[in-house]
Amino acid sequence: MIEMKVAGIALDAATRSPIVLLKDSIDRRALPIYIGQDQAKAIVSVLENQAPPRPLTHDLFVNLMEAWDMVLEKVIIHSLQDNTFYAVLVVKQGEARREIDSRPSDAIAIALRTDSPIWVMEEVIADASIPVDRDADEAERRAFREFISTLSPDDLIQKGRFSSGEAQ
Template sequence: MIEMRVAGIALDAVTRSPIVLLKDASDRRALPIYIGQEQAKAIISALEKQRSPRPLTHDLFVNLMEGWNMKLERITIHSLQDNTFYASLGVRQGDVKREIDARPSDAIAIAIRTNSPIWVMEEVVADASIPVDRDADEQERRAFREFISNLSPKDFVHHRGFRGGDG
């Protein structure tokens, strides 16, 4: 799994639909997730630490968890099926842990409010992320190609402890 953070909310240039943008720690990969207008407002208000005079739905959920001594340990965006992302809330109450199914937008809104980490399965990142720093990616590819081109069979023998022969 890869830990990610909310980089912000953007609008699709064509559809004008909101997109929550997650980025990895190195800012090399971004994961765009299309969300609804209300979920975008909930995420923005959490990012900007805005307080409503009365609890909104995500605030109510956080208040309920706190009232029952529950802790959101993490959210996990675990799969992508038919262009739909799936997430879960990793909740703990004492020694009891539960995974609760959630829409990614709701999970993210709650994670921001509780300062909980956002994790994304590697296969989801591989399937749906977009590169942010193409120059760094190309530099990494070149360094790897150079490393591979300088390897010889004896490098493997030496490093693996394999001696070969009848031994």
């Protein structure tokens, strides 16, 4: 899993649909997730430190967790199926720990309100992320190609710890 932070909210140029943009800690990968207007407002309000006059739905959820001595340990965006992201809230109450199914947008809105980490499975990042730093990606590819070009079959045998005397 890779920890990601909310970089902001953007609008899709064609559809004008809101997108929450998550970035990894080294700003190499970004994960765009389409969300609803209400969830975008809930996320933006936290990012801009706007307090509503009355609790909104995500605030209510956080208030309930606090009233019942529950802590949001983390959010995990764990899969992507048919262009739909899936997430869970990992909630702890005393020694009990539960995973609660959630839309990623709601999970992110609650994580921001509780200052909880947002984690994304590597498979999801591999399938849906976009590169942020193309120059760094290209430099990494060149370094890998250079490394591969210097390897000989003997290097692979030694590095893989395979030899004719070992059981396979």
